[in-house]
Amino acid sequence: MATTPEEGSNGRPRRRRSQLSDDVARDLRAWIMSGKLRPGAAVHLEETATELDVSITPVRDALLTLCGEGFVEPGHRRGFVVTQLSREDVLDIFWLQSRVAVELAQRAAGHLTPPGIDALQRHIDRLRTAVTARDVDAIANAEFAFHRELNHLARASKLAWFSLKMSWYAPQRMYSTDHTWGEFAVASHERLLAALREADMTQIAVETQVLFADAAQRLLAHLEHVGVWDESEESAADTLADSSS
Structure with a gap:
C-alpha cells in the first residue's frame, strides 16, 4: 500500500x-x-x-x-x-530520580497556587480515566503531564531538565500496560497532591519516594521475569x- x-x-x-x-x-x-x-x-x-x-x-x-x-x-x-x-544499575537510576523529584516537588509546594492545584488535579483525573479505559498511550501522556506540570511549578528549570533526562531511562510502556501500576499511580498521585496542598514537606518526600521505589521494584521484577x-x-x-x- x-x-x-x-x-x-x-x-x-x-x-x-x-x-x-x-x-x-x-x-x-x-x-x-x-x-x-x-x-x-x-x-x-x-x-x-x-x-x-x-x-x-x-x-x-x-x-x-x-x-x-x-x-x-x-x-x-x-x-x-x-x-x-545490573540490579544495582536499576536501583541507582531510580534512587537518583527520586532524589531530584523530591527536591522539585518540595520546591513546587512553595509556589503552589489554586490554578496550579487545579492543573495537577486535571492531570490525575485524566490519568484515572485512561487507566479505567486501559488506554496505554493516554496513561503515559497523563502521567508525564502531571510531573511536567509539577516540575514547572518548582521554578527550577535546570533541575527540571535533569529530571526529564532521567525519565528517559524508565520504560514507560511497561508501566502503562500494567493495570495494577495504573491503579497504584492514580492513588499515589492523589496522596502526593494532598501533601502538596498542605505543603507537608515530609509527606511530599514520602509519597514521591514511594512512587519511585515502586517503579524500581516493578522493573526489577519484570527483568527477572523475562530472564535478563x-x-x-x-x-x-x-x-x-x-x-x-
Whole structure:
C-alpha cells in the first residue's frame, strides 16, 4: 500500500529529521531497560533502521549517544553490543530520580497556587480515566503531564531538565500496560497532591519516594521475569568482552 509523505513504509507518522536520532535513542534505551535487548545482544545498524523505519544515520547517531551513556559498546561489523545492566544499575537510576523529584516537588509546594492545584488535579483525573479505559498511550501522556506540570511549578528549570533526562531511562510502556501500576499511580498521585496542598514537606518526600521505589521494584521484577539475569553477571560480562574483542 502506498504511503503519504507524512507516513513511513510501516504506516507510522514520519518524525522530523532533527528528532530522529533522539527518538531512536529513546526507543533503544527503552528496549534495553525493558529487557527487549539483553546484555550481550548485538544491535545492527541496518536491522534496527528497518525496524524503526528510519535511515541508518540516525541509528548510528543514537547508538553513539547510548555508547556515551554506557548502554552499548562497539562490536563487530558496524554494529554495537548491549552492555551489562545490573540490579544495582536499576536501583541507582531510580534512587537518583527520586532524589531530584523530591527536591522539585518540595520546591513546587512553595509556589503552589489554586490554578496550579487545579492543573495537577486535571492531570490525575485524566490519568484515572485512561487507566479505567486501559488506554496505554493516554496513561503515559497523563502521567508525564502531571510531573511536567509539577516540575514547572518548582521554578527550577535546570533541575527540571535533569529530571526529564532521567525519565528517559524508565520504560514507560511497561508501566502503562500494567493495570495494577495504573491503579497504584492514580492513588499515589492523589496522596502526593494532598501533601502538596498542605505543603507537608515530609509527606511530599514520602509519597514521591514511594512512587519511585515502586517503579524500581516493578522493573526489577519484570527483568527477572523475562530472564535478563538468568545467567550470572560474570558470564554476561565475559560474553560482552568476547563480542567486542
